[in-house]
Amino acid sequence: MKKGPFDFAGMGDEPPARQEDSFEEFEATELYCPKCGMAVPVRKSLLLILPDGDKYEYRCQHCGGTVGDKIDKNGQFYDLLKT
Numbered sequence: 154m155k156k157g158p159f160d161f162a163g164m165g166d167e168p169p170a171r172q173e174d175s176f177e178e179f180e181a182t183e184l185y186c187p188k189c190g191m192a193v194p195v196r197k198s199l200l201l202i203l204p205d206g207d208k209y210e211y212r213c214q215h216c217g218g219t220v221g222d223k224i225d226k227n228g229q230f231y232d233l234l235k236t
């Protein structure tokens with residue numbers, strides 16, 4: 154009476170789901186710093202707020218030099234300003 158289509162006995166051999174890996178978020182971005190000559194952990198800081206979005210700057214945590222920037226398109230502020 155124990156055997157049937159819903160017999161999960163074989164599943165005990167399966168390793169536990171590896172979902173935990175995908176939950177990791179990479180808060181610390183690494184970018185190439187020309188001054189340090191290698192990929193370095195960077196700090197993201199808000200530089201200014203543009204109509205297009207918020208401009209962020211990435212700074213090297215070793216030498217403090219700017220290694221990149223990006224504009225985060227964030228519609229929320231924009232909507233507030235428009236209305």
Ligand SMILES: [Zn+2]
Pocket residue numbers: 186187188189190193213214215216217218
């Ligand atoms: Zn650097």
